[in-house]
Amino acid sequence: MDKILTSIYSCSITALCLSITVIILAVCNYSRTGPAIQKEIENKFGYYLVFALARLSFWLFIIFSLASLPGSIAVYTISKLSSYISFSLYSNMAGCFLSCVAVTFYFFIHQLLYTPGSIQLSFQYRFSRLFFLWKLLSPSSIELVKFLLLLLFTSCWVATLYFSIREANQLFLFYASASAVFYLYIYYAASEREPPLIQSTKQEKTNVVMIGADTLRCDRIGGNGYPRDLTPNIDKLRSQGVRLKTCITPLARTAPSIASLFTGLWPQNHRIRDNYPSESDCHLPQASLIDILNQHGYLTAAVSDWCGADFAKLNFNFTEASVAEDQWNIKLLLRQGPSLIRNVLSLFTKNPLGKRFLPEFYYLAGATLTSQMGRELRKYLAHCAQGSQPFFINLFTSTTHVPFNSEYPYYNLFTPKDYKGESRFIMTRLASPEEIINKQEKSTEFFDVPQIINLYDSCVKQFDDEVGKILDYLDKSGLSDNTIIVIYSDHGADFFETGCWGQGNTLVGNDPSGKIPLIIKGPGVPKDLDFEPLTRSIDIMPTLLELLGIPIPTNIDGISLVPYVKNQTSPNLFAYQETGIWLGKIPGLHPRQICYPNIVELLDIPNKDTGTLVVNEKFYPTVIRAKNRSIQNQKWKLVYIPTYDGPIYQLYDLDSDPYKNVIDHFPSIFAELKELLDAHIANDSEHTTQNSVTPDY
16 A cells, blocks of 8 residues: 555655646746736636636646556566666656657657647747757657657556556556556557448438538639649549639638538628627527528537637537537636647647547637548548438548648658748747737748748648548548538638738739639539639528528528529629728728727627627727729629728729729729629628727837
């Protein structure tokens, strides 16, 4: 019994000392995730911060204890083999410390090789200092370290069992045996495995699988003249279906965009106008695509990482949702803790156990989960293939979202081997809200744009490869013949074509953030067709319903594209767009542009129980008035810019010179589009006249 207590005490003391050290260092350099808010608001959650730190301390202690115990077992074995080492508290603590360092080092180098950007997200020092270590790493060296650690610990456990039996120490034998079984369980539970291939024999109705990537640009898809061949799997799907070449999202931010995609409504009608909707607005005003499919007996499932939290936040009503919780929530941000704690815990939580017990670290914003999300979708497919219930599964991944954090070996594909800049693995200086706002205000000279594009293209390639695995599973399981497959995005991205980076900040010209890739393949869909006419993301819901033979609601803004695609005729549509909330004074804003307060003043937490971040209601009317708006057809785009002196308009010829304002040369086109745009704005009940605008902030 004394030996068991010595082992437990040494593990506990070691874990406690290491936990306290990490917490002290973290608190001394505290930096939480998420946008900044007013101090008096954040101070009201001081009690929750105490709870969050206590919870983080508990998990640090648990993880360090688990990493320490093998050291105690090793000391027991060594004490039986050498007369120079005794099984004492101090020798155990030394063994526990070395074991904890060895285990943590393995997880650190594993993440440093496979997802170095995930470490850099919360790393508050020059990440280039780790380049020398990263260059030494390879999959074989990581496997060697893993093999040696497992060999060492397994040998010590076997020897411990042997000596316990020889000495007839039944208590310590039970202790060692039970701990060995427990570690085997942890190893099994934390392992990720591909689902078995299930042949579908009962599926009769048409299913739907939607595969989306946040911030995926249209021009990266094959057939658009991009010099790099990034999407062979998506291109193969494109040859078997239809690509909508000019599909416009009404608001290039995630929550409003997916709300329009799944309701068929303009933003002013579903009321999601930014990424910080109020809790009442999260209750969509009418049935979504998911609600309708639920009524027709479909299993509806959503799979996503941190970027798809809105699939649960908005009441789409998926029957099953494996997504992150709301990312704009002060309680979540506090639970993610200081940067050092995020770095430490993130090393151990990118696995099923981490997802179950520490989901805020499994779904940490900016950390890629591409392979995990693809595997989870295939598990859903395996489950659905065994039954007859039709299914709708939506996968939405952050693979192509800033900071463009891809996995090994993708981040090496396009980056020059001799590149030594800070943007080696991710777009840098985005670790804190203040850095994001500061960077949002910078022009192209501040950025290493070629390297950012290299990183982005690496992400696109990884997304395409995961799409290939999903398509392969659908084919081999026999599901593809009666499944509609959709490749989509919520919005694209600006790489300074409009003078700034990001999305939804401006509507200038042929803004690439406002266009989304949209490919549909399946029963009833023509093959190998590039549909040239302008379409809108609000048209996707009614199009899918018609393909499924389900009646289309009459109270939506979108239309079904099925008859136009089949006949290859243009629906002659106009697309409306509006901007989102700027995080900073973006380059290119009109000098008299209506503005609202900075993000610190703008955000509020009206419900202290939920902790949800929303736009302060007293500033919300100004946010709506400050939106740039546009309307466009296939050739022309008219942009409305609200200023304190009245609206200013810009007209762009999207065919001849998409970024040159030609409003003075085409007065009749301007008059025609202005009438349409004014009518659309007039139907926005939340918009007020320019005469009521308050002074600039």
